[in-house]
Amino acid sequence: MRTVPQLPGEKQSVAQLDGRLCAAEKRVGSLNEQTLSMRLERVARHVPAGARLADIGSDHGYLPVALINRGVIAAALAGEVAVTPFRSAERTVRESALDAKISVRLANGLAAIEPGDGITAISLCGMGGETIRDILDGGKGRLSGQERLILQPNGGEQPLRQWLMDNDYRIVSEEVLRENRFYYEIIVAERDGPVAYSAQELYFGPLQLQARSPVFLAKWQRLLRLKQKTLVSFAQAQQAVAEEKVQDMALQVRWISELLA
Known part of the structure; x- marks a missing residue:
């Protein structure tokens, strides 16, 4: 039986866990590690029990801390490219006494992920869709193809969907929400072999076109x-x-x- 590498504080017996998550977005209102914004709460719904997640662009690290505290995920890493948000995430994790379960790393994009992490989900949220695309493309060597991608772009959804299609990722869930007068999309994708979307599906979202929700x-x-x-x-x-x-x-x-x- 294959042994899944450990993140800090995780038991060696946890294996092949399917995870989902979205990295913490920029601070909104009273957002903190106990009370997430509506946007992050909606993102959290996509996270299954036992996920081993890489929260890229984690900012304060609120989402992984909240999910660990709720018992939703087994372990996490929070990656940040800038020193100030990196230190903020470190402080959030330290003050929550979760250093044993959440690693905070100063790294550019997917470089925060190490081979032994056994990540089952990667999240990038609260940044432009083209930025998310570039991070994924620049870090393709660190993707096993088994991870679930939880993406919450602030605009630029079309080029992001184009990248997903070009790299054999099928969009398995999409939603739109409104928060503080702004509209946000959440895109969940898994690598599933060649997939073809029309130009309009890339523009609007293939599942959004079917659902046509009021929002x-x-x-x-x-x-x-x-x-x-x-x-x-x-x-x-x-x-x-x-x-x-x-x-x-x-x-x-x-x-x-x-x-x-």
């Missing part, structure tokens, strides 16, 4: 108004806007209009 439609109603205004501003601009840019915006307006029709 999803509200998000696109708002974006339609903004993009229509952008098209008008292009037409009124004193300096000509590149035709390719105009056509791209017009295509987006058409897709959204068809979605909402």
